[in-house]
Amino acid sequence: MTSQGSDPDEALLADVGRGDPRAVRQLLDRRLPRILALARRMLNDSGEAEDVAQETFLRAWKQARSWQPGAARFDTWLHRVALNLCRDRLRRRRDVVMAEPPEQADPGPRPDAGVLGREVSHRVEAALAALPARQREAIVLCHHQGLGNIEAAALMQVSVEALEGLLGRGRRALKAALADLTRDAG
Amino acid sequence: MSEMSLSRDRFLALAEAYGGDIARWPEPEREAARALLLQDPQGLGHHLEAAAALDRLLDLAPAGAVDAALLGRLVSAAPRPAASAWRWIAGLGAALGLGVSAMAGVTVGVVLAGHDREDLSADALIASSVDGGDATDSLEEPAAS
Numbered sequence: 001m002t003s004q005g006s007d008p009d010e011a012l013l014a015d016v017g018r019g020d021p022r023a024v025r026q027l028l029d030r031r032l033p034r035i036l037a038l039a040r041r042m043l044n045d046s047g048e049a050e051d052v053a054q055e056t057f058l059r060a061w062k063q064a065r066s067w068q069p070g071a072a073r074f075d076t077w078l079h080r081v082a083l084n085l086c087r088d089r090l091r092r093r094r095d096v097v098m099a100e101p102p103e104q105a106d107p108g109p110r111p112d113a114g115v116l117g118r119e120v121s122h123r124v125e126a127a128l129a130a131l132p133a134r135q136r137e138a139i140v141l142c143h144h145q146g147l148g149n150i151e152a153a154a155l156m157q158v159s160v161e162a163l164e165g166l167l168g169r170g171r172r173a174l175k176a177a178l179a180d181l182t183r184d185a186g
Numbered sequence: 187m188s189e190m191s192l193s194r195d196r197f198l199a200l201a202e203a204y205g206g207d208i209a210r211w212p213e214p215e216r217e218a219a220r221a222l223l224l225q226d227p228q229g230l231g232h233h234l235e236a237a238a239a240l241d242r243l244l245d246l247a248p249a250g251a252v253d254a255a256l257l258g259r260l261v262s263a264a265p266r267p268a269a270s271a272w273r274w275i276a277g278l279g280a281a282l283g284l285g286v287s288a289m290a291g292v293t294v295g296v297v298l299a300g301h302d303r304e305d306l307s308a309d310a311l312i313a314s315s316v317d318g319g320d321a322t323d324s325l326e327e328p329a330a331s
Contacts, residue, residue: 019267028260037249046250057260064265121246128247143205143244149212160212167203175240182239 009074010067017064031075032057034145035082041140042086044129052085079145079155083137090133120181127177135170138163192218194226198233206238 009031015023035056039049059081060074067074128136134156141152142163153163175182197219204211208219223230 017265019265021261021264024261024264028257032257032260033249033252036252040250041247049250050253050256054256054259058263061260061264120243121248124243124247128244139244142203142210143241144247144249146210149204164199164203168199171202171205171237171240174244175236178240178243181243182236 007069007073007075010069013064013067013074016061017067028057031078034075035078038079038082038140038145039086041125041128041144042083042136043089044125048089052082052089055085056082076151076155079141079147083155087133123178123181124174127174130177131170131173135166135173138166139170139174142167192222194222194230197222197230201233201237205241205244206234206236207241208234 009027012023012027012030016027032053036049036053039052039056040046043049043052056078060078063077072080128139131139137156138152141147141155142149145152147155149160149163153160156163156166158166192215196215200211200215200219208216208223211219223234
């Protein structure tokens with residue numbers, strides 16, 4: 001959870017900077033699904049997630065020629081850019097004054113709770129979306145993106161202890177919201 | 187780190203924060219956590235399994251699929267090979283060379299014509315040179331493409 005290590009994308013990124021189309025495809029195959037998933041789980045909106053992923057990589061292309069190895073891992077840089085774009089969008093959502101509260105999927109149990117597949121997936125998605133943004137961010141970074149605690153804490157600009165607090169509170173809330181499903185899953 | 191001990195409370199806090207897979211816990215605490223688990227496999231194992239059940243549910247949160255159109259847009263916006271820049275520079279160089287040649291040709295022509303027209307003014311010479319410059323502009327585009 002804590003390793004920083006050398007950058008596995010460094011050589012590939014250099015080839016991207018030289019305009020190698022195969023490197024471009026390889027880098028996109030390797031990193032685009034990951035960044036799209038981050039944005040999707042942060043924003044709970046596939047269209048906005050695509051916009052964030054696209055903007056993140058457009059910025060990456062601008063950086064590719066002048067990338068300085070050793071400053072930061074490229075994957076970390078991508079996460080930072082994508083997270084900031086997600087935060088901007090979440091902030092704008094909060095700033096929008098709405099006549100009615102936004103429609104949200106009901107995270108509670110339904111009469112046919114326990115069925116697998118898409119419905120469970122939607123329940124989990126709704127429960128994740130209902131979390132406070134910082135708790136959701138911590139869970140998405142650590143659980144879904146598989147980042148180490150030091151890396152995730154740095155991205156969130158909090159201490160590791162604070163990160164653990166966010167993770168713990170977030171997971172407790174999810175466990176409560178999905179109690180019927182965790183019993184099934186256990 | 188191998189001598190590090192872990193309290194039961196810390197074990198539970200780690201499970202609550204990082205989930206039911208000790209391999210995903212902070213590296214410095216994993217070994218001590220595994221040692222503690224051996225001492226109470228049932229009690230602590232129960233907590234781990236509860237955390238793992240939530241992990242499995244979290245894995246079901248949709249990740250979104252990469253759309254072919256998005257991929258296409260990103261591929262087409264990616265940096266181009268540097269060779270194209272060299273081609274552009276080479277084209278520009280060729281165009282400049284042609285421009286210089288054209289200007290020299292015009293100048294020679296004007297000087298030769300001057301034998302017949304003693305009153306050739308400086309304005310006329312400049313105008314002729316400008317005509318040569320326009321000719322290079324028309325040559326530049328195919329050379330750069």
